[in-house]
Every structure is written in structure tokens, then in C-alpha cells.
Amino acid sequence: MDPLNPFAEKVLDLVERIPPGKVMAYGDIAEYLGEGGPRQVGKVMSTWGGGVPWWRVVHADGSGAAPDHLRECLAHWREEDTPxxxxxxxxxxxxxxxxxxxxxxxxxxxQ
DNA sequence: ATAATGACGTCGG
DNA sequence: TCCGACGCCATTA
Structure with a gap:
């Protein structure tokens, strides 16, 4: 398991702060932090995402992170009244x- | 040093 | 709306 780096900590911290019913795209997170890129965020989530509300991190088009976890995403989203x-x-x-x-x-x- | 890969994103068809 | 081609950036082969 890769050791946590400063970037990973920032990503995970931010994801934990995403309010229920809201989401952020990989690219949004990278842009917000001002470093790395969507793929770097994806790497972090795939490695340590299990400890945070990973279903609040989605693709720019609004689709869930993992197709095989679609049911799981839907369940969480419905539970949190995510649009x-x-x-x-x-x-x-x-x-x-x-x-x-x-x-x-x-x-x-x-706007 | 070069190519392939990945929880991505944008553009065109 | 769906899909493929490219671009992107760090990591791995």
C-alpha cells in the first residue's frame, strides 16, 4: 500500500467535507486544490477512498465512480437526496x- | 528513454 | 445520448 502523501491527505480531507446531497468531480477536486489532475485524484480515491464518502466523487458528467458499484452509489445518493x-x-x-x-x-x- | 495504463475530461461525429 | 479519439499527468513496465 502506498504511503499517504500531502496531496492524498488534502484530497481525502476535502472529500470528507463534501456535504451530503452534494458531489464533486475528480477534475473539480484537482482544480480546487490547485495541484495534480483528475487522474491523480482518481489514484488517491482508488487507493484510500474506502475511508471516505467516495460516492460523492463522480465523473464530470455525473456518472458514478465504478460501474460495478452503481447500485451502491444509487443507494447512497437516494439516501442523501442527491439530485x-x-x-x-x-x-x-x-x-x-x-x-x-x-x-x-x-x-x-x-448563473 | 519509450510505451502502456488508469476511480478523468473535452470534443466531434 | 452514446462512443471513440485525444489530451493530460504520474506511475509502472
Whole structure:
């Protein structure tokens, strides 16, 4: 098992902070951290993702991480009321920018 | 040093 | 919407 590196810790810490009902794409995480890339994030998740809410990390198109765990993803998403569109997450609504939930913006901040 | 690979992403057809 | 080709970046063969 590869030893944790600073990058991996940041990724895992961030994933743990993703609020229920929200998700982040691999690329979003890399961009948020300002280092590495989607594939690097994927490497981290495949190695140590078991200890964090991995189902909140999805592909940019909203599809789940692993096809064989699709049932598992769906179950978690439904449980957390994650906006879904068929078998994928509705990124337009579920994407988390990294900002704390705070109070919802009253007026439509959606661009 | 070169090529293949992977829990990815974007673009075109 | 689905799929293949490419691009990307670190790791491994």
C-alpha cells in the first residue's frame, strides 16, 4: 500500500467535507486544490477512498465512480437526496464548489 | 528513454 | 445520448 502523501491527505480531507446531497468531480477536486489532475485524484480515491464518502466523487458528467458499484452509489445518493437524473447525478444542481453550505442564497445565484 | 495504463475530461461525429 | 479519439499527468513496465 502506498504511503499517504500531502496531496492524498488534502484530497481525502476535502472529500470528507463534501456535504451530503452534494458531489464533486475528480477534475473539480484537482482544480480546487490547485495541484495534480483528475487522474491523480482518481489514484488517491482508488487507493484510500474506502475511508471516505467516495460516492460523492463522480465523473464530470455525473456518472458514478465504478460501474460495478452503481447500485451502491444509487443507494447512497437516494439516501442523501442527491439530485439525480436517471442513473447519474445532476451536476447542475449537486455540484459543490467547496464553499460551506452556510444559508442557501435566497435569490437565484445560479448563473 | 519509450510505451502502456488508469476511480478523468473535452470534443466531434 | 452514446462512443471513440485525444489530451493530460504520474506511475509502472
Amino acid at each position: 439525480l437524473r436517471g442513473e447519474r447525478v445532476d451536476m447542475r444542481l449537486a455540484r459543490w464548489d467547496g464553499r460551506p453550505a452556510e444559508h442557501e442564497r435566497s435569490s437565484a445565484d445560479f
